[in-house]
Amino acid sequence: MAELKPINWAYPFPSKDTSNNPLQLLTHMAQAKGGFYPTGDNGLWHGGVHFDEGTAAAFDQSSVRCIADGEVIAYRIDKRYPVSEFTDEIPRVKRAPFSTGFVLVKHRLQPPPLRNADGSIAESPPPPSLTLYSLYMHLLDWAGYQAQPNLPHPAFWGTSRCTVNTQNQGLSVRASPNKNAAKLSELSRGAEIVVGETQGEFSKLVSLISGTAQPALASDDKGQLSGYVFTSLLKRYSEPAEYDRVVVLDNGLPIKAGDLIGHPGLYQNHDSAAQHMVHVELFSCDDVPGFIAQSRAWASRLPDDQKTLLKIYKGASKLIAHREGISAGNPPKLSDAGTQIGVDLIIPQALLDGLPASHKIQVTIPAEGSTPASTSSWWRLDGLFADDNGNPIDGWLAEQELITTRHSPWEWEGFQCIEETGTPVEKLAYAFNARGLLSTDEQHNYRAQINRADGGPIVTLARLYDIVDTDKDGVLTSAEIRTALAKPWHAQVLGQLITKYESEWFWNKDKWDEVDPLLAEEPSKPNSNWEVEKQRIEKLSWWKELAGQHCISGEGSAWHIHAPMLAVSFTRAEKNTCSKCNKSISITYELMKKICPSSITDDFIKSFILHTNRLFKKYEITSCDQVTHLLAQAKHETKRFTAFRESLYYSSYTAQDLYNMAPTAINNGLIRKSLTFATHAEKLKYIEDNLLKNDAGYGQHCFGSKEYPENDYRGRGLLHLTHYSNYQSCALAIGKPIAAEPTLVESDVAVIVETGLWFWKSNRLKAYAEDASLTEEDAVEKITRTINGGTKGLTERKQFKREITKAFIELYGNCST
Incomplete structure (x- = not known):
């Protein structure tokens, strides 16, 4: 039986939180300016989460990363952002750019196989599987890439085509990725080639499209040309197959968790400033409730080492406040005074493993009579729990048999599947009413829609978990959702909600036209900005162009899952x-x-x-x-x-050395050869300003480049990365614009x-x-x-x-x- 490999998970943006606490990552989503899950700031259905200016303090949002292993099946990139023209109150036309660029990745989620006692895979039916799709919406346009030439490009565009970018001579092809390796051939200046993986300062040569290689090169056993070429002497031609339309790939292109998807694009609403933003969404067109039922049954047969989630129950455990002196030699005791935990919470083992050593204590309980020795674990947990009144509490938690329980992610503990039925007009009327924006007549006219939204499953669930009604008015508002998301126990409840609803990327004109009367400036006078917004919604849509392909449903409905929550559940330490x-x-x-x-x-x-x-x-x-x-x-x-x-101050440089290194113009301007400096700082400034840029052995490589003549490529970083060619190669490999910055x-x-x-x-x-x-x-x-x-x-x-x-x-x- 073939080995079934679980997919790896990653976050779309690395966290800036040095605690690396996955549950705190969920609470950072409360900082988004409006794109929450499962409802947005405007009260409408929202199937994903936004990473925008509000979350920039919590995440490194310079580039977007794939959240799980899978294959790219479709993408769209704007050649230049489309622009909506809104009219404000002056009146004045406001031109608002909005990125329609996206990437869609297909994944297969499947529990691990059952194994025999010897570790071999058991002969049994294969585990159940679920097809998932991750969406990354509002990505950088092509004009943005052209404006930043050193910005890394996604691999699925085909970044392998290059031309030889030497000044006068050709480009040497080496037998191995080393400048001292044997020279196999020389490519003509301007030759167009295809390269493969980068190794240090070199790229593997794959094929020659145009130009010449003297002498001719033989192919290796993979059909690729032999040899390696210096990466910094190549000019890359990497761009999408097409612009401004959905590109559907018949055969998906493999991509791994953490691989580059693209970069945040610009998006501007009619009533706000433009901001860089990405909408991240996870959904499935399969029978998700059916899969979860099968997955739970399968999980019951998995070994205990698969149980990587620890569940804490409301009213069952207590936190013991930290005090001076608590250590492995003086651990807390269950008999110590503490505060009862007033919320349910599921904690990933990855969080517990990642705690500092001082926050983890294991206590060995000696054997007594027929009772064998055992080990109990204590963890110091801050910022995760609340008491019965909702007040945050910190302290030491013990894992206790029967009081706390262990679960496999494949049990989907705490996840709930609901089918949302509310229409946009119902949701918008409810939101307007909650914010006091409806007149008395409008409240009367839309009472039925407001009541249907008020009785909907999302609002009902929120009330069940005490998420709503912070102001005791019985109404759920976007502000209350934001407040709830800042608390780990509420963020987890909302994150574990799996909702079936029509995708916002499925254009359905009739459902949006129903909103016209509610947004009309006055009866029979359409809201011009809403008409422009509807045009924008249609342009953003892409679902129908994929319907029927790659198992995408034709009717537009799907089960939506909170992407960061799933990454928290399934990421193992x-x-x-x-x-x-x-x-x-x-x-x-x-x-x-x-x-x-x-x-x-x-x-x-x-x-x-x-x-x-x-x-x-x-x-x-x-x-x-x-x-x-x-x-x-x-x-x-x-x-x-x-x-x-690197300081570039070399005490070995004598006055004569400085004189000899100086360009002729400076030499001629000196009255005498001996140079003296009052301080080391003056000597350093002289070296940097006048000499090293002209030092063939050092400065010519470290100062400037054709692309960035003013930049300084001295040694920096952990091992003092030096020279432009290294900065450039490293930039392409790690996805950071370090050659430009x-x-x-x-x-x-x-x-x-x-x-x-x-x-x-x-x-x-x-x-x-x-x-x-x-x-x-x-x-x-x-x-x-x-x-x-x-x-x-x-x-x-x-x-x-x-x-x-x-x-x-x-x-x-x-x-x-």
């Missing part, structure tokens, strides 16, 4: 373990406090830990040896984690870390760190030569490696097989 000792590979707060100077702030350490541990597996940091070597090199390169920008590599901790890990992997430094035939000192030297181009600082690098290894062993023990 990544256990990146050492290939030698099988211990968890991660950097901890305790380790960083041991190896960092006391001046390094806790905020930096926490952010550094978050991003290294998040990215280690991606960049194949899979051994204790790699971690200690990496940290030793980084500690030297960054002056003990204090300087993520190199200072990101010194100011953004996520970028500082990822550029260093990219360099480590791209230059195969793992091989030296894990080479058992090398002594530790020899491995340090080989890694140093790759990073530094020589052996500068070798003595200190070796010292740091010894010190960090010692600290590592003190905290975690020896790494051995």
Whole structure:
């Protein structure tokens, strides 16, 4: 039986929250300016969530990432944003851009197979499966990409076509991705080629479309041309197949969780300013209630290690407030005074595993008589719970048999399926009435619609969970939904709601025309802005162009699921373990406090830990040896984690050196050869302003480029990424515009870390760190030569490696097989 691989999950935007708390990520959605789930700020149905200016403080929204493994089946990109012309009260025409660009990805959700005692897959019917679709709406237009040439492009556009962009000569083809490798051929200037994966500063050559290769190149066993070419000397031609229309792919293109989807586009409503925004939505056209019933039955046969969710029940557990002295040696006790928890909440194991070591205690209870020894767990949980009166409470929680329960995500614990029936006019009338915008006559005329909306399943559910009526008026408003979303227990309830409703991307003229009288400025006088809005809704729609393809339903209805909530439920804690000792590979707060100077702030350490541990597996940091070597090199390169920008001050430069490096015009302007400087700062400024840009061995590579002549590409980041070509290659790999904005590599901790890990992997430094035939000192030297181009600082690098290894062993023990 073929192995069934579960899909991986990711968030569409990385969190800026260094706690990496998945339930807090749900509460950040309350900061969106209007796009909530399952109803928007205007009271209308809303099947997705918005990431906009309101959420920008909580998430890195520079690029949009795919939320799960799947395949791209359709997309649309505006050549230039369409514009709606609204009329305001002056009157004055207001031109409002709105992105219709989107990407649609198809996924297959399926529980893991059952296994025999020996670990082999059991012979049984396959697990139930569900087809899901993730939608990323309002993406950047093509004009936006043209205005930012270094902005990474989605891979499914086909980013492989390039031309050789050399000045006068051709482009060498090397036998391996190394500038010292044997030269196989030379491509003519302007030759059009197709390239494959990027390795360091080089790209794999795939085929030659036009131009010449002298001598001719042979193909490898995959039918690709042999050799590698220098990436920075290529000009990429990457653009969608078509513009301004839906492109449906007959055969979906594979995409992985975390891969680039695109970038936020502009969207402006008639009554607000333009903002960058993305609508993220998850839905299924399958029988979701039927799948959930099958999934629950299947989950009952799965082993206990699949139970990665801990459920806390209202009125059953208590939180014990933290006090000075609580530790593994002095844990809390169930008999301690505490506050009873007044809400239900399901906590992912990923959240518990991600807590700092000081917030996790395991207590071993010795055996007594026939009762075997056991271990109980305590966690210090802040910002998650409330008491019976809704007041937030923090403290220590114990996992208790029968009091707390464990569940598999495949049980869909807490999820509820409802079929919403309200029409737009009913929902809008209800929302207007809740905000006091209806006249007495309108209240009378729309009483039936208001009552139907008031009795609808979403409002009924909200009342059941005490989400509504904060002002005791019996009415659900968008403001009350926003308030509820800021509380983890309410955000989870709304996030677990699975709603069947007609998609907002399915154009249905009749249902929107029903709203005309409600929005009319006066009887028989249409609202001109509403007419423009309806034209916009039609232009945004895409559903009918996919209906009947890729299993998309024809009638436009679907089961809508809260995308971030599903990612929270199904994302397991990544256990990146050492290939030698099988211990968890991660950097901890305790380790960083041991190896960092006391001046390094806790905020930096926490952010550094978050991003290294998040990215280690991606960049194949899979051994204790790699971690200690990496940290030793980084500690030297960054002056003990204090300087993520190379100073360019070299004390070895004498006055004569400076004179010899200076351009002729400066030389001629000097009265004498000996240069003196009152301070080091003056000497540094002179070096930067006049000399290094003309130093063939250094400055010509580090200062400027044809695209960005004013930029400075000195060493920055964890391993001091240097030279424009490296910035450019790294930008394409990590999806950050660091070639255009190199200072990101010194100011953004996520970028500082990822550029260093990219360099480590791209230059195969793992091989030296894990080479058992090398002594530790020899491995340090080989890694140093790759990073530094020589052996500068070798003595200190070796010292740091010894010190960090010692600290590592003190905290975690020896790494051995």
